[in-house]
Amino acid sequence: xxxxxxxxxxxxxxxxxxxxxxxxxxxxxxxxxxxxxxxxxxxxxxxxxxxxxxxxxxxxxxxxxxxxxxxxxxxxxxxxxxxxxxxxxxxxxxxxxxxxxxxxxxxxxxxxxxxxxxxxxxxxxxxxxxxxxxxxxxxxxxxxxxxxxxxxxxxxxxxxxxxxxxxxxxxxxxxxxxxxxxxxxxxxxxxxxxxxxxxxxxxxxxxxxxxxxxxxxxxxxxxxxxxxxxxxxxxxxxxxxxxxxxxxxxxxxxxxxxxxxxxxxxxxxxxxxxxxxxxxxxxxxxxxxxxxxxxxxxxxxxxxxxxxxxxxxxxxxxxxxxxxxxxxxxxxxxxxxxxxxxxxxxxxxxxxxxxxxxxxxxxxxxxxxxxxxxxxxxxxxxxxxxxxxxxxxxxxxxxxxxxxxxxxxxxx
Amino acid sequence: xxxxxxxxxxxxxxxxxxxxxxxxxxxxxxxxxxxxxxxxxxxxxxxxxxxxxxxxxxxxxxxxxxxxxxxxxxxxxxxxxxxxxxxxxxxxxxxxxxxxxxxxxxxxxxxxxxxxxxxxxxxxxxxxxxxxxxxxxxxxxxx
Numbered sequence: 001x002x003x004x005x006x007x008x009x010x011x012x013x014x015x016x017x018x019x020x021x022x023x024x025x026x027x028x029x030x031x032x033x034x035x036x037x038x039x040x041x042x043x044x045x046x047x048x049x050x051x052x053x054x055x056x057x058x059x060x061x062x063x064x065x066x067x068x069x070x071x072x073x074x075x076x077x078x079x080x081x082x083x084x085x086x087x088x089x090x091x092x093x094x095x096x097x098x099x100x101x102x103x104x105x106x107x108x109x110x111x112x113x114x115x116x117x118x119x120x121x122x123x124x125x126x127x128x129x130x131x132x133x134x135x136x137x138x139x140x141x142x143x144x145x146x147x148x149x150x151x152x153x154x155x156x157x158x159x160x161x162x163x164x165x166x167x168x169x170x171x172x173x174x175x176x177x178x179x180x181x182x183x184x185x186x187x188x189x190x191x192x193x194x195x196x197x198x199x200x201x202x203x204x205x206x207x208x209x210x211x212x213x214x215x216x217x218x219x220x221x222x223x224x225x226x227x228x229x230x231x232x233x234x235x236x237x238x239x240x241x242x243x244x245x246x247x248x249x250x251x252x253x254x255x256x257x258x259x260x261x262x263x264x265x266x267x268x269x270x271x272x273x274x275x276x277x278x279x280x281x282x283x284x285x286x287x288x289x290x291x292x293x294x295x296x297x298x299x300x301x302x303x304x305x306x307x308x309x310x311x312x313x314x315x316x317x318x319x320x321x322x323x324x325x326x327x328x329x330x331x332x333x334x335x336x337x338x339x340x341x342x343x344x345x346x347x348x349x350x351x352x353x354x355x356x357x358x359x360x361x362x363x364x365x366x367x368x369x370x371x372x373x374x375x376x377x378x379x380x381x382x383x384x385x386x387x388x389x390x391x392x393x394x395x396x397x398x399x400x401x402x403x404x405x406x407x408x409x410x411x412x
Numbered sequence: 413x414x415x416x417x418x419x420x421x422x423x424x425x426x427x428x429x430x431x432x433x434x435x436x437x438x439x440x441x442x443x444x445x446x447x448x449x450x451x452x453x454x455x456x457x458x459x460x461x462x463x464x465x466x467x468x469x470x471x472x473x474x475x476x477x478x479x480x481x482x483x484x485x486x487x488x489x490x491x492x493x494x495x496x497x498x499x500x501x502x503x504x505x506x507x508x509x510x511x512x513x514x515x516x517x518x519x520x521x522x523x524x525x526x527x528x529x530x531x532x533x534x535x536x537x538x539x540x541x542x543x544x545x546x547x548x549x550x551x552x553x554x555x
Contacts, residue, residue: 026433349466349486349488350465351465351487351489351490352441352488355489356437356489366465368465381465381466381467381486410434410437410438411441411488
């Protein structure tokens with residue numbers, strides 16, 4: 001199985017698509033293992049961005065001239081690409097946002113008028129700050145109670161506790177599909193089903209899942225799903241919010257401005273329908289189009305192949321890291337997570353290791369990964385995180401191991 | 413030439429003997445591993461400078477018109493740079509500390525550690541050293 005996967009994905013050919021992988025850092029060839037923070041951009045997406053600004057840059061939805069129509073068409077076509085990718089029922093259920101954080105804030109702000117102090121909002125303990133803080137703000141404003149679903153030592157959500165915590169006052173449940181700090185794949189199917197049994201709505205933060213998994217929002221029956229394009233080979237500053245149509249229609253607009261209106265007078269303004277109601281002002285037109293192109297690029301490779309190959313990288317890297325006697329790997333077993341390893345070396349500060357690795361051309365993430373509650377749980381200042389993408393190779397993992405060996409020798 | 417500039421020149425000369433980044437870092441790690449730079453009682457939140465990733469503590473005292481700094485960090489490389497900064501700035505007059513710059517850090521090839529984008533608290537540490545110097549200078553003029 002494993003060798004087959006490696007043959008099926010042509011890494012050398014794929015690497016040719018990513019010009020940045022040819023550059024050097026501190027005189028060494030770049031080894032980029034910070035993919036969970038942002039993925040690199042293939043030439044196809046870069047070309048798409050250049051093409052937009054060279055050939056049809058115009059404001060959308062309002063001009064009768066040719067450029068405006070071309071831009072509108074490309075932007076709306078991208079929305080359909082996103083819709084199909086996530087298998088949403090209708091393209092108007094896809095709202096282009098600036099990314100996951102924006103998507104979450106949009107929903108949190110919309111729920112303000114639906115919550116009262118007898119309600120409860122349940123957030124998983126594995127969350128990134130952007131799926132914690134907007135809900136804290138919502139609870140402060142409405143008086144609703146914020147409850148945190150605890151995690152186990154293995155970095156899994158405590159599912160038996162989940163059932164205990166759910167009740168008829170639970171109005172919203174928030175969980176990431178995959179944890180950014182540990183890579184854990186959460187049992188969102190079960191969470192969604194159980195939350196629905198008590199009438200709660202579920203928002204799934206898909207920022208870390210979408211680079212590896214192709215979610216089917218209808219099969220999941222999820223109420224809201226979010227992602228950021230820059231983690232799936234697209235540009236920064238664009239992402240999406242999927243919401244079930246009836247829910248999006250019920251939520252009030254997030255921002256006021258152009259594009260989101262139907263009729264405006266100083267006495268009364270009526271709002272546009274979906275998706276424009278949530279896209280006030282000139283949107284990130286080029287970003288939206290490039291986002292669609294990025295999804296096409298990844299689908300051309302195929303998510304099954306991507307997953308199989310990344311799993312192979314994950315297992316290889318885990319085995320090689322375990323060669324260190326003083327390594328501590330955080331989180332769940334390799335079969336329940338995406339290609340992310342969060343680790344530390346006993347007696348070494350992650351910042352020191354990361355600094356030396358960078359000197360050797362290896363881009364790792366160190367720190368709390370914007371998930372301080374998880375670091376507090378493990379009682380550590382942070383971890384070193386290596387996150388892999390389908391363009392990475394085992395040879396690069398060997399270079400990382402070599403760099404880590406050198407760092408250990410220097411620091412211990 | 414001020415004392416601070418003299419010491420900075422000394423440090424630059426020392427670092428010029430190293431041939432590559434590894435030797436420079438090995439030296440800093442060695443400095444970082446040397447004796448604790450701050451008394452344990454000052455390693456509390458009252459003296460902490462928040463960097464994103466490594467913690468830095470700074471304490472200041474005034475003796476014979478000179479500011480005595482002690483500092484520490486939980487990361488060794490940060491601690492190594494702190495050792496260098498203390499060597500340069502501690503036991504100097506407040507006015508001298510306020511006048512001094514940190515260009516020598518660039519000359520010894522450690523510029524990246526003092527970049528404001530680096531999440532290690534060193535930029536805030538230098539600011540804090542100067543704040544202490546300013547506070548002591550104000551105290552002197554008031555007296």
